[in-house]
Amino acid sequence: MNGNGNGRRLHTISVLVEDKPGVLTRVAGLFAARGFNIDSLAVGPTAEPGLSRMTIVVQVDRKPLEQVVKQLNKLINVIKIVELEPGEAVERELMLVKVRAEGETRARVLEICDVFRVRVLDVTHKTLTIEGTGTPEKLQALLELLRDFGIVELARTGRIALARGDVGIRDRGRRLKAVGERGPEWTGGGV
Amino acid sequence: MKVTGAQALFMALEREGVDVVFGIPGGAILPAYDPLIDSKVRHVLCRHEQGAGHAAEGYAWATGKVGVAMATSGPGGCNLVTPLADAKMDSVPIVAITGQVPTPVVGNDAFQEADITGITMPITKHNFLVKDANELVETIRAAFHIARTGRPGPVLVDIPKDVQLQEITWRWPEEVDLPGYKPTTKGNLKQVREAVKLILASERPVLYVGGGVIKADAAKELYRLAVDGRLPVVTTLMARGAFPDDHELALGMPGMHGCYAAVTAMQKADLLVALGARFDDRVTGQLATFAPEAKVIHVDIDPAEIGKNRAADVPIVGDAKDVIAKLHTELKRRQEELGGPPDRSAWLATLERWKREHPLRYEQPADGPIKPQFAIQRLYEHAKDAIVVSGVGQHQMWASQFWRFSEPRTWINSGGLGTKGFAVPAALGAAAGRPDRRVIAIDGDGCFQMTAQELATSTTEKIPFITAIINNAHLGMVRQWQELFYEERYSQVYLSHEVPDYAKLAEAYGCVGLRAEHPEDVDAVIEKALSITDRSVVIDFRCDPREMVFPMVPAGASNDDIILGPEQIKPTKDPSEAPVA
Numbered sequence: 156m157n158g159n160g161n162g163r164r165l166h167t168i169s170v171l172v173e174d175k176p177g178v179l180t181r182v183a184g185l186f187a188a189r190g191f192n193i194d195s196l197a198v199g200p201t202a203e204p205g206l207s208r209m210t211i212v213v214q215v216d217r218k219p220l221e222q223v224v225k226q227l228n229k230l231i232n233v234i235k236i237v238e239l240e241p242g243e244a245v246e247r248e249l250m251l252v253k254v255r256a257e258g259e260t261r262a263r264v265l266e267i268c269d270v271f272r273v274r275v276l277d278v279t280h281k282t283l284t285i286e287g288t289g290t291p292e293k294l295q296a297l298l299e300l301l302r303d304f305g306i307v308e309l310a311r312t313g314r315i316a317l318a319r320g321d322v323g324i325r326d327r328g329r330r331l332k333a334v335g336e337r338g339p340e341w342t343g344g345g346v
Numbered sequence: 347m348k349v350t351g352a353q354a355l356f357m358a359l360e361r362e363g364v365d366v367v368f369g370i371p372g373g374a375i376l377p378a379y380d381p382l383i384d385s386k387v388r389h390v391l392c393r394h395e396q397g398a399g400h401a402a403e404g405y406a407w408a409t410g411k412v413g414v415a416m417a418t419s420g421p422g423g424c425n426l427v428t429p430l431a432d433a434k435m436d437s438v439p440i441v442a443i444t445g446q447v448p449t450p451v452v453g454n455d456a457f458q459e460a461d462i463t464g465i466t467m468p469i470t471k472h473n474f475l476v477k478d479a480n481e482l483v484e485t486i487r488a489a490f491h492i493a494r495t496g497r498p499g500p501v502l503v504d505i506p507k508d509v510q511l512q513e514i515t516w517r518w519p520e521e522v523d524l525p526g527y528k529p530t531t532k533g534n535l536k537q538v539r540e541a542v543k544l545i546l547a548s549e550r551p552v553l554y555v556g557g558g559v560i561k562a563d564a565a566k567e568l569y570r571l572a573v574d575g576r577l578p579v580v581t582t583l584m585a586r587g588a589f590p591d592d593h594e595l596a597l598g599m600p601g602m603h604g605c606y607a608a609v610t611a612m613q614k615a616d617l618l619v620a621l622g623a624r625f626d627d628r629v630t631g632q633l634a635t636f637a638p639e640a641k642v643i644h645v646d647i648d649p650a651e652i653g654k655n656r657a658a659d660v661p662i663v664g665d666a667k668d669v670i671a672k673l674h675t676e677l678k679r680r681q682e683e684l685g686g687p688p689d690r691s692a693w694l695a696t697l698e699r700w701k702r703e704h705p706l707r708y709e710q711p712a713d714g715p716i717k718p719q720f721a722i723q724r725l726y727e728h729a730k731d732a733i734v735v736s737g738v739g740q741h742q743m744w745a746s747q748f749w750r751f752s753e754p755r756t757w758i759n760s761g762g763l764g765t766k767g768f769a770v771p772a773a774l775g776a777a778a779g780r781p782d783r784r785v786i787a788i789d790g791d792g793c794f795q796m797t798a799q800e801l802a803t804s805t806t807e808k809i810p811f812i813t814a815i816i817n818n819a820h821l822g823m824v825r826q827w828q829e830l831f832y833e834e835r836y837s838q839v840y841l842s843h844e845v846p847d848y849a850k851l852a853e854a855y856g857c858v859g860l861r862a863e864h865p866e867d868v869d870a871v872i873e874k875a876l877s878i879t880d881r882s883v884v885i886d887f888r889c890d891p892r893e894m895v896f897p898m899v900p901a902g903a904s905n906d907d908i909i910l911g912p913e914q915i916k917p918t919k920d921p922s923e924a925p926v927a
Contacts, residue, residue, distance in 0.1 A: 172526070173525065173526060176475065177464075177475075181467060185468075221653070222654055228649075229650060230472075231524060231527045232526050234525050
């Protein structure tokens with residue numbers, strides 16, 4: 156999940172789309188057709204009726220990312236795309252994890268939960284089901300520790316993110332961060 | 347006014363200015379075919395939905411208007427897949443209207459059901475499934491708007507049968523509301539000034555003209571820019587006719603089978619001004635060695651094309667007509683300040699020398715067999731004003747090479763997708779759209795057999811055109827590659843000169859069938875064909891199967907390694923061993 160070596164890193168793209176049938180397929184299909192793996196994708200309604208926001212995490216080099224963002228922007232139902240740079244955005248993910256916790260290990264698991272400030276949702280004789288919320292890095296660290304006890308199952312929502320500061324995605328300059336590096340040639344959306 | 351969805355469909359088509367649609371009825375589109383009877387829209391009943399789709403493309407290429415194809419659900423829509431993909435690759439504005447099974451059974455594997463919006467998602471610019479007739483009219487409006495504006499392309503509208511029957515109140519929306527679709531059409535003036543600086547500073551410029559110039563109807567603007575700036579021009583396969591071939595600044599077609607002067611000019615250029623072109627692999631050859639010394643000005647309406655294959659020093663997003671006009675104005679202004687265009691006489695003289703020393707060439711022996719280039723050249727001499735349509739393969743390259751184009755929209759072919767079988771139905775569509783012009787399909791024998799059934803449409807609908815079959819009894823381009831790159835091991839490329847008897851087949855379809863077997867027949871047969879205007883004509887030119895297309899840059903090779911003719915090929919075996927007819 157974490158960005159590492161080989162020139163690639165994780166990019167978080169926030170995509171404002173019309174809430175129309177098939178829009179998820181169009182977006183996902185475009186990634187597949189251009190040969191990119193989606194690391195995570197979270198989609199849900201926005202405050203504006205009829206509009207949804209997709210938060211897509213993709214591990215890719217800068218140049219192919221620029222191309223895929225340009226292609227995404229050509230989709231008729233895509234209204235706006237911004238890339239959220241790590242330092243300039245708040246990012247959160249939610250996960251549910253069922254971990255083995257019998258006998259003396261239970262106290263150790265609960266201790267970890269306490270340190271990470273995560274909640275226990277369900278308790279059985281053999282397991283604890285934990286709700287973890289936080290940055291992807293925090294959840295990753297928590298998982299590393301829980302792994303030692305034995306993870307029964309795991310569900311993650313994928314990352315959601317918003318840019319820091321006082322403006323929304325609609326109010327940011329028409330130029331998109333991911334595509335506008337070369338100058339003012341690019342002004343609009345859709346082709 | 348209360349109308350059914352089907353009636354609203356045709357009222358909307360009329361409002362969009364549609365005068366002809368190409369299609370085939372079937373179960374799920376039946377309701378739409380009833381109000382058609384009372385509509386002003388002409389329906390051309392094709393014999394295969396693929397034919398209807400390519401006809402819509404040919405119509406759009408020839409007229410600049412949106413072509414329309416109609417088909418039923420399931421197999422009807424599936425047969426439109428190839429034309430839609432073709433139109434996507436070549437940015438051809440078409441709207442496909444398909445019937446769908448009724449909404450209550452969508453998803454139930456009903457008879458003739460196919461998820462056509464799912465299937466065509468990656469090969470359309472956009473598509474719609476209309477679930478409520480109250481949304482039908484605005485959807486049709488949006489479909490035409492999307493197809494014809496920005497970078498043009500195909501749009502499919504899928505209409506379930508019950509939606510066609512649903513009663514609604516007719517209302518024509520004044521505006522199209524597409525919040526996610528706002529193409530940039532006006533070129534940025536600051537970028538234009540930067541571009542003109544590069545042009546004025548360049549010693550070896552080339553205008554690299556692509557299909558976008560034709561789509562934008564920017565040939566006049568291009569002519570002024572080239573002539574006033576003294577800028578030599580290459581026209582890609584998609585742009586043939588955008589600049590007159592006979593002009594001194596015209597270098598011809600670049601690319602894999604381009605003219606030496608065009609290919610080499612790009613290789614040696616210090617500036618490429620790409621206008622509505624996309625640095626396709628057939629043009630660039632090996633990308634790493636393509637035009638190594640050139641700076642790039644890239645003008646395109648699609649921002650995704652800029653920087654996709656080749657980085658641009660000055661990118662300009664916008665409609666070619668607008669941007670070229672601005673480039674011309676700014677260049678002219680600057681040149682007047684400077685007292686004229688820079689002195690590039692050495693470069694222009696070099697280009698002139700390359701054109702003179704390395705022209706397109708072939709040899710036609712008096713005693714035959716007919717060389718394909720000879721047949722095409724004679725056709726051109728007899729019918730210079732024709733609109734030329736081609737299929738895909740050797741004949742396509744020869745047609746593009748040997749026809750001397752002088753105006754836009756007179757050359758129609760399948761470039762990006764390379765769809766065999768394109769020519770006959772596209773010629774039908776072109777002839778339907780331009781009844782004032784002679785339309786000639788230059789086709790291959792392999793291509794012809796894929797879509798020849800549309801000759802029946804041509805006869806019954808009285809839409810005549812000429813089909814000139816360059817019959818070399820082979821899948822010629824594949825044969826050429828096997829000869830050059832597979833040690834002359836010919837695998838599944840032989841078709842036969844005689845089967846079918848193309849002249850008889852033409853007659854069976856109600857056309858006139860003619861044949862030329864020897865060089866001395868060629869002129870007489872062409873004259874005979876041109877004398878017939880009330881029916882379609884098919885000419886079977888029995889051509890030399892061994893003729894190959896040159897120049898040639900082998901796939902993946904550098905454009906510096908252009909092969910000019912057969913003498914530069916080292917035959918791997920005795921050519922007489924080839925299984926020719």
